[in-house]
């Protein structure tokens with residue numbers, strides 16, 4: 473297929489595809505799926521080999537958020553029966569992080585619900601970062617605390633945060649449909665503050681919220697312009713008790729096409745398979761490793777993931793290897809830019825308020841919901857059936873007395 477040959481050539485040269493080419497990837501049929509995966513897999517292997525980076529989420533503060541992000545189980549008015557707790561003590565957070573590191577994670581993502589941190593919250597998180605780094609100085613720490621105000625990014629960087637996550641989530645044009653309490657521009661601003669402070673930026677998206685193909689391409693192009701080092705791709709977990717509970721729009725094939733499109737647009741960036749992979753890719757998860765070079769190990773913020781051992785087995789069975797701490801994740805040209813702390817890579821990349829399980833965890837109650845109409849730009853074949861049986865609220869790990877999944 474000429475399209476795929478062109479996209480591979482561009483990906484190997486780190487050249488931006490056109491919007492039409494990105495849209496064409498999303499419009500390919502299931503007959504073309506393995507060709508699409510193979511083509512994007514060539515780009516993935518050029519920049520990341522067969523390595524898979526493992527990341528581990530610690531939810532420092534769960535639920536009770538005043539913001540109204542429709543996808544999120546922690547939002548204002550959420551009826552999802554998730555764990556709700558206030559800030560974990562630094563030692564408890566450090567213990568949770570240690571479980572992930574022992575399982576093979578090289579990055580720990582410290583996430584807190586809320587619009588953004590107070591200066592006192594920055595103090596708490598700084599102590600938590602210190603406690604984690606005391607136990608394991610090689611672990612990368614990414615903070616994800618919401619919208620930052622002046623000076624907070626610099627304080628986190630000084631405390632040892634390597635990265636900051638804040639997702640764009642969806643296109644600017646549809647942002648107001650999913651959230652009214654902050655704007656797309658607010659999110660862009662926070663990513664840029666993190667970059668300016670010398671942190672590696674992590675910023676990604678959530679697919680499956682009823683957006684069109686054009687919206688998906690828009691948000692991925694917006695991310696490319698911001699130029700994060702990592703891009704988490706979340707697939708909406710339609711939690712009962714949230715406004716998007718009936719949005720079951722994804723099939724495994726569509727999820728793979730989306731990942732391939734992201735890989736072509738962001739060829740040399742850490743593309744992370746994030747929340748919703750178990751729910752939407754199901755038994756096709758190993759194919760996604762040919763596209764993404766990074767995954768979360770264990771549970772998400774408010775929902776449970778596949779067992780850690782199953783992830784490690786899947787990686788080995790698919791012929792990939794877990795990336796060690798002695799290996800630099802990013803290709804040399806990007807790693808050098810991060811190490812210089814120049815903040816000059818135009819933009820950012822990691823998770824959420826929104827990362828991990830799209831914050832959008834929602835418990836499952838009762839019978840499957842009716843299938844929602846296929847969003848504009850998708851074919852009926854792309855609309856998935858509801859599978860609330862695959863959504864499990866997290867009941868172990870941080871904030872509980874039970875051992876975490878790692």
Ligand code: SF4
Nearest residue numbers: 537541544547585825
């Ligand atoms: S995504 Fe973050 S800001 Fe939005 S409702 Fe959830 S916890 Fe709050």
